[in-house]
Amino acid sequence: MAQITTTSELRDITKMERIGAHSHIRGLGLNDLLEPRSGPDSEGMIGQAKARKAAGLILKMVRERKIAGRAILMAGPPSSGKTAIAMGMAQTLGTDVPFTMISASEVFSLSMSKTEALTQAFRRSIGVRIKEETEIIEGEVVEIQIDRSLTGAQTTGRLTIKTQDMETVYDLGTKMIDALTKEKIIAGDVISIDRASGKINKLGRSYARSRDYDATGADTKFVQTPSGELQTRREVVHTVSLHEIDVINSRTQGFLALFAGDTGEIKPELRAQIDGKVGEWREEGKAEIVPGVLFIDEVHMLDIECFSFLNRALEQELSPLVIMASNRGMARIRGTTYKSPHGLPVDLLDRVLIITTAKYTDDDIEKIIQIRCAEEDTKLSDDALKILTTMASQTTLRYALNLISCAQVVALKRKSPAGLVDVDDLRRCYSFFLDEKRSVQWVGEGTAGLIGEDDGQDTRKDRMEE
Known part of the structure; x- marks a missing residue:
């Protein structure tokens, strides 16, 4: 009787990202004097x-x-x-x-x-940095009480929040209770609430709860409990683009049109009105343009x-x-x-x-290949690195970089120790895939039987001669 075994695979979703052609670029690599770093x-x-x-x-x-x-x-x-x-x-x-x-x-x-x-x-x-004042409630959550009716239709609650100097109890409605539940707010969290929009932002855990560290995650952030008044007025800055303002004002679904992608053509008259309004905000000091x-x-x-x-x-x-x-x-x-x-x-x-920009030197190509190998988690032997650098200088850099992941698959298939890519793996991939120069040579030989632009004209000429 055959025994059937099943295996389950666990994946870290934070690492399931596609490695792009420029995913290794994190900046220009310049110091304060605009000199390139190495x-x-x-x-x-x-x-x-x-x-x-x-x-x-x-x-x-x-x-x-x-x-x-x-x-x-x-x-x-x-x-x-x-x-x-x-x-x-x-x-x-x-x-x-x-x-x-x-x-x-x-x-x-x-x-x-x-x-x-x-x-x-x-x-x-073109960005528009909009400044506005709003009332913020910021403090440490002491207690959250939620009262539900027997039918479950009505829900009320109370939120006790404090600073180092005062403590207050707020009555909660259904929307605020849902927001607190969604953010998973519990006693000991330091939060901020925007009174105008009701948006809740979780700042971290209070230092007073640091003794409960073993019961929290390793990535828990501990912050100091705020001091002073619970309600303060702060200046909040939002940065949006002119195109986002255009879409929100030109579509009936408003902000959701940005996610739908159905922006369509926008009338010039609407853009003129928005430019005029942004100009008024600039004069009043409510907004500034960010080119x-x-x-x-x-x-x-x-x-x-x-x-x-x-x-x-x-x-x-x-x-x-x-x-x-x-x-x-x-x-x-x-x-x-x-x-x-x-x-x-x-x-x-x-x-x-x-x-x-100029073509890369051999030393630059070798460093780029090393960076791409680290990005794609591929190990090359010293001889393979030299061969791949020579390939890049004789063909193109993109062609050589594309061979890295292909050669890794070949190396894993032949069960190379630690997945190390060797010269034979690169040569095998080189024989599988043509570069630009070999492709032109292959087409120019005329032995592939490919159809060209002149084939139909030659056939018509032969028929006319007959």
Whole structure:
């Protein structure tokens, strides 16, 4: 009789994340003097010192709000770190300054016009920091009493909360009881309650309950019980983008439209009214504008109409810093028969500051491969590291990085000790997958039987001759 065994697998959901192409980038890796750092302090960035310095200078001007309505072009060959620098800029800016990253092909959509898509991208990159005063109740929870009726239809309760100087009992309604239950508030927690919205924020556990540490989790945060009055007036700052304000005021479902994604086209008259209202808030001191950054990757894919719109949009009062990236040399401007550097019109090139990137050196490639191996939890032997570096210099860096995870699967399949990837694993993957140069060679040999553009014309010529 066969014995059937079942195994259960436990996974940590916090670690089930996809490793992206630039997930190792945590910043630009610059010190206070805008000099590139090396080693563990480089924040995942390798090489491109000149371009990183220029990007750091731009970021400093963005933070000091000395630059807006300008355009930056990052030009360089493929696999030279243009998108990585943009990701580093986004990580350095943090969440306080809006940073929007789009690809030029996203502009061409059937649901809205090209100019509307660019306008929405522009307004996503402009933040409005709104200041308002609100009453906050902050203190340590002493006791929560919840009284339920026999039918369960009505629920009332009382919340006893204290500071170091006073203690008060508040009557609770159904909504507040639900909010306390949702946040799992218990006696000994230090909380803050916004009286206007009823929002509850759990600040941590009181130091007086620190003796109960064994009964709490390891990540429990202990805070001091507040002193003074329970109710205080504080200035609360909210940062939203102009696009979010546009969507909330243009759709009947309001804030939920942002999650549905059905923004659609927004009327210019509504945007003009919102700009006027934001201008009034600025004069009254209730709000301030936070110009952010809009990054357009593969900008040469835009057409002449989009470039004409950019020329006008950069001159508007509310305009972010626009950073573009292109790997083209002399290329045809889409929508015209003219050729121009980087595929951009000359009048737009005259408005931009150009940052150039160069190909990575062998030492830089080796360091990048080591960082990616650590990110993908892959171990390479010394010989395999040298071979992969040589592959990257002879083919492309992206091709070599894509072989890392493939070679790891091959190494695990042959039951390599500790999953160590060796030279034979890389050679096997190299034989499985073609790089760009070998693919062109394979197609050029004509032995694959592939159909080309001239095949149909040759067939028609043969028929006409017959």
